[in-house]
Amino acid sequence: MLDALETLLSGLFGPFIPFLQAAKPYVPFILIGLVALACVVRFGTPYVLGLIRRLTTRTPRSLFKIKRELLAQPDICEMYAPANQYINDRDEGKKGGAQFAWLSPFPRAVRASIKRNPVSRTRKLNARAQVAAAAKCITVRAPHAADNVVGDLEEHYRIDMKLDGHDRKEIENLEGRVKAQLGLRETQRINTADNYTMSIIAHKSDAEDPLVGQKYGSELFKDNPAKTPSALPCAVTQSGNIFTVPMHHTLVFAGTGGGKGSVIHAMILQLLRFWEQDRVKFYGIDPKMSELKAYRETSVFEDVVQDTEEAQELISHVYELMNNRSRSTTIDVEKGDLKRSLDATTETPMVVLVIDELLDLLLSLKNLGKPGAATASQLTGILAKGRSLGIYVVAATQSADKELLGRMRVNFANVIVLRQDSVYLNDMFLGEKAAERGFDSTAIPASNKANGYKYAGIGFSKQETGDPVKVRFAYTSDDDLIEVIKNYPKEDDDLFGGIPSLPEPAEVDKPEQSDATSINLEEDLTGLPDLNDDEEVNA
Template identity: 40%
Template sequence: MAGDRDLHFEVVFDLARKKRTQVSELNEYILSAVEAEIIEAYEGGRTNSSESFIVHMEKPENILTSQIVDGRVFFEENPAHKWSAFPMAMDEMGNVWSLPIAHTLIWGMTGSGKSSPLQSAIIQAIPYVEAGEALLFGSDLKETELLPWDYSTLFEDIAFTADDSMELISMLYEKLLERNKMKRAWLNFGGDGQKADLQRRLPATKQTPMMIFVIDELLSLLLELFQRGAEGKAAMATLAKIMALGRAVGFYVIAATQNVKQEFLGAMRDNFVNVVVLRNAATPNMNDMMLGEGSIERGFDPRKIEESTEANNYKTSGIGYVKGETGDPNLVRFAYSDDDYVSSFVLAHPDEQKMATLQSGQLEQMLAAEVNEGDDINEKLDQLSPIERNDFLEALEVFNLSDREDDGNFTLEELNNQ
């Protein structure tokens, strides 16, 4: 635990066949017995057989809002020692939180700090790119978060238009099918003293590097594809196939999107193993859909995160809840990588041809410029006619894992036979 352990410490009670509510009532007794300032339930220490409390002998400082997590320091102290987990944030107890590598959705309103988790994932992937064990691809229709990386050799390709994104999605799917065939050839059922290897999940190696597809403003991309008719809808279906098959063969989508209505993200939620929910103004149902049923009632409420502004020194930027395959949400603050730090990676791996087109200092000016958020995605959605709106919702159903076999869309068996 961070801080002075004599002043801030954890107390754990064995439930001993008692109801959790009975043990929870002990907090007032503990408060008076040790003359503590504050006592609070600690979700992170709770197990099926125990209840955990944090006791504060004096009013604690909120370590998440007390200072920005400096990316330069954080990533030097917490490199990604294994390809399957990227350290990216600090939790309320001062512990490092790592992103399990899988499809990840980053969701929050403008100004909530979506760039921090997005850039953190890229930076932690760089050593694997340098070693030939990862390949980065991107789509950024607003030309903001990924634009500086286009001037480096770290990304294989970044699409800045819907047409280029369609080509990139098609190319990635072809590579996925090739790798799926390779995976079948590597199956080993053991016997004769050999250990079986059923290729359930391919490791990141030079032969099978991680294929990480970073998408900024996912829903904006999908709307642009939808508005391109049959060709665009085909690209949406192909992206859904990549997400359905990708994890087993080392293909991962890390996508960010603005605060949007539940009806548009609902069909896609099950595709993402990890969700990062930053400050938003959505309904409790929307937040529960992202973080798990009843999360708001249990206190995991991103709507209560204070607005981050220049006036308060951006004290809550990059703070949000993270949720993986299991367990309760966890409140963390993502490391912030400033313009100089991002530039250092670009300048260390320059695309000489593209760099030659820049005037002196133009890269720094590009990074320092105010981010152009562009049109709000909700405004674009509101401009759709009722028929277009329904058609778009139907197009998004291609991502709905739960309905896939019933509604006539592709099944995993059909995908594997392609």
């Protein structure tokens, strides 16, 4: 029997015996090579499969690694691909069927599924198919330009999660698990045109504001000139779009270094072309003679005053212009024009009263007693009735208070809040719980000379409708203001003497005011704090 077996083996392998004997010294090296090959196959296969998947989906390597981590999260994988849908009975008498996680592009997720879903020997879990199905519902990719995200792609990226027949609330409930699984510092849901997907921006480190890295100068005004005095391109949004300020009564609230001057100068410079056409007139009040000082050297403003007494005269002058215009405006029945609002024309030019340091002015008026209260009432009247007559107030302040502004506050349809320190005032101007909803001006870092005023001009604009919008106003340099002085040199110093007032009809007898429309001279300054020199009033 043995002889027969030996004869058989000799017949089969006889021709190879000389080669085997020659290879005998190399057997150890052959074995090492076989082991190395096995390791390459074992550990290289997931890499090759992942590479193929990355190339076909055009996913950067760093983002593909994040997707692998995400699929290993049990709740996410089980929601999209429940394990019970991938468990089947084995064929009778059939054994084996071991799960090789390394044959999947997502080996860690497959191993996690096998571990959390043990099955009996008579059943089989197809974990690789389960993970592959879940992977189709999740995309990790670079943020879109409209997502307003800047920074390292490994630290800031976007995750799209398909609803796949699930209630949106179910997907939203996974946000915390996503944050924990990936070690994120912050997640932010975003709205997209895809109603079948929930998209979130993931930040592994503090989110970078795209507005910080972009500082805009007066070239913004040259590249985007206002086409009408009622809409002024003055700033840029986080998405890089031009932000237009609608012409209305405007209040700018900013702390020291916040950049309130950027807003004032932006609106003035955009209106200059209409001033050249005699369709806009400017008046200015600046108690500290800071932001408006340069315009005193130009013919752009009818006058810029500093002292309280001069401010009283100027406010009274604008108030009378408004009343004269109101009395002279008649309805044009033939053209169907009810004159509810006046266009800026040479006959009825837009009047813009610019007030810097509104707080200082109001406190100074309070100190004057009844004469000051009368002026405050006139200013309130301009805010209440001026818009429809083409007369607007653009005011800026470093501090504010609900009682201080009184009835004036509700008439400021445009509110622009730059960097300041009070959450209470932030929410008072931008809306209830605005800071909690992400519109937090106190979170904007302070700007100073040491950091090159890095954050100046960044803030939120609140208009008549909608949520606030985060923007950065273009910066107007000293050189820009000097250019204005050179282009429009001063012609006359005296507003009420040398420079003629706006063309208005002669005054007529004033009709008596009804109780419903009369202005209470005392009411407007009721509750104002006592005046303390150079002391800011905060909530």
